[in-house]
Amino acid sequence: MTHKNRLVIEPMSKRVMNLSGFLVQSARRFPDEIALVWGENSWTWSQMQRRVSAMAAALQREFGVVMGDRILVQSQNCNQMLESMFVCFRLGAVWVPTNFRQTPDEVAYLAQASGAKGMICGHLFPDHVAASREASPELKFVIATGKAEFGEDYDAIIDRFDGETVPLAAVEHDDPCWFFFTSGTTGRPKAAVLTHGQMGFVVTNHLCDLMPGTTHRDASLVVAPLSHGAGIHQLTQVARGAKTILLPTEKFDAAEAWRLIEKWRVSNMFTVPTILKMLTEHPAVHARDHSSLRYVIYAGAPMYRTDQIHALKTLGSVIVQYFGLGEVTGNITVLPPAEHHVEDDADARPGTCGYTRTGMQISIQDDAGNEVPSGITGEICVIGPAVFAGYYNNPEANAKAFRNGWFRTGDLGHMDAAGFLFITGRASDMYISGGSNVYPLEIEEKILTHPDIREAAVIGIPDPVWGEVGLAVCVPRPGSAPDADDIIAWLSGKMARYKLPKRLVFWPDMPKSAYGKIAKKLIREELIRRNELDGPL
Known part of the structure; x- marks a missing residue:
């Protein structure tokens, strides 16, 4: 307009x-100070x-x-x-x-x-x-x-x-x-x-919102591929003269990560929730000095509340969450250490990914592009200097990605009256059961409160009666042997019946992308490979 x-x-x-x-x-x-360690x-x-x-x-x-x-x-x-x-x-x-x-x-x-x-x-x-x-x-x-x-x-x-x-x-x-x-x-x-x-703004914004006070006296450990979010994070470190520490091997090694954190007095790091979970569950976290950490930043996917609480209890008030796609270089929301709470009291907002990043603007919109009121679920859209220029040589994708100047993330969520954002899930993850929208993230959060479940992912699968129903893939905790019917019975009463998964399968490990995210596409492919997608409900 x-x-x-x-x-x-x-x-x-x-x-x-x-x-x-x-x-x-x-x-x-800082010509003679260490820039990079590998x-x-x-x-x-x-x-x-x-x-x-x-x-x-x-x-x-x-x-x-x-x-x-x-x-x-x-x-x-x-x-x-x-x-x-x-x-x-x-x-x-x-x-x-x-x-x-x-x-x-x-x-x-x-x-x-x-x-x-x-x-x-x-x-x-x-x-x-x-x-x-x-x-x-x-x-x-x-x-x-x-x-x-x-x-x-x-x-x-x-x-x-x-x-x-x-x-x-x-x-x-x-x-x-x-x-x-x-x-x-x-x-x-x-x-x-x-x-x-754009990236000049992003660097400034990261320093402002994610790791304020970063200087050449800081050190940053890299535990994710430099090709994506970690690369943006390290560009920010170079801007302040903070040294970068690379893990010596391609395969992630939590014990080595904690050794390097202790040795180099690492003060910040960029992770994804699965890596942060592995770090805080590894025994080396208790054997190594990590008191130098000020900002342990996680992004790329929602962090389940149970894992978030464990990380807070293990590391203290140092974890930072941000939400943002590659197209917005991570610059949509921030949840700083002060907004992370162990207890679900009046000050806590369990499930939030934070408030709007400095210089950015968020709008929750319906299918027609109208902004919806607080508390109503819609598509998360964003404008601001961190939004990318568009997709290279792809006018069709650009036409779908932008509407009235807003970048459409494809993520669903709602904002509360104070401006804190809550992600419901990817629009592509949502399924419709009996005419009702079902958002897998909500169900996964509930499943993960069961003491025998370490990881969970829910997808919608076709059903002749309800259109679609939920299938939950679960990874048991070591030493446990949960029963599918018992888990479903345990979930009953904790959510509406139409949200209850109709089937559970148990795997020793969950398929993940190269960036450590639980990937629904890979899960569907693995279900097909195992002939479990069309099993009895």
Whole structure:
């Protein structure tokens, strides 16, 4: 909607800071302080900046990378992975990190969809390189991290260009810097376009809302892939000169995480609920000193109340929740430590994911785009400087994602009178039983209060009488052997009858995405593989 009386002033300049300037600034201020630790190796800020400058010079002068070119990065967490972000930003190129656990064909699709000119790839992934080259003739070069036949070694290139540099590319607010691929749980992944101007706001917002007071004296442990939320979190650490500690191995190791927290006096970390659960349930949490922790941030999925209480009792008042999709770079709500409560008293709001982030605005809307009153469930929509520029080369997805200027998250929820948001679930997760909407998250929360259940996920399955009914997949706690009928009987009276799952199945482990989320798509696939989807009700 436009207003005829709107005053329009054309800005004299749309230039913004090049995000690689964060590294430049920290290297100037703290040249000899540790910037990055990985295993037995560490790099100071000046060393990291020198390596980034050398690789940027190489990409520009030897490989012909220019502003706007996309560079695909297939890598586990390592120093080169983090460096590649700043290399791309410095050149005005676009960083296109993959989920390294994806298959060769899946990564080949990302190469083709992004129009990548080059690829930086870990030496363990030759099949990904071969598939990407076959799928994308625009892919002109591949650089290997580690010795590999498919490309020249990344560190050897740095040695050749050591001491060389190129100036920071002049960028404007809407110049792309990062293609943030969605997880693709409902179809092909889409490239959300993040820009230099947007991400400058995001960094400021993270420092304001998630970890206020962060300085160069802080240290941050990375326990998730740098390709997504953890990468945004570490960009924020670089902006303040805080050191980054990488886990030495690809596989998550809770005992090693607590050892590093103690050794490096880690003050903040980005996690997802499943990782936080594993950390706080591991015995090493009681054997290691973690008093340095100030902000243990979790996002990516709702955290069940029972797990939240356990984390609070174990770690104290240090956990921070935020809600936000990749398209909004996590910037929708925040629930700071002071709003996390162990007791469900008058001050607590069990189930909330917090209030609106600074500079953002939330609207709960019905199917027609009208804002609904407090307490009424609708789609969570958002506007503000953290919202992405749109999906790359995908006008159909853009048309569905935006309505009247609002970004439609696809998540359902409601707000209370004080502005705290409560997520009901994904619109795609909701099912209709006997004409009534059923939101699995509510049922899962109830199931997890049973002492014998460690994890739970509920999906809707077809039913000839009710249209759809609930099927609950449960992971028992070690040493327990719960009975499905007993669990359903135990749930009876704790929720309306139409919400009761009609069938329970027990698995030793729950399928999870590469980011540690319980993925309903993977659960359905596993139910089909096990021939349990169509069992008797």
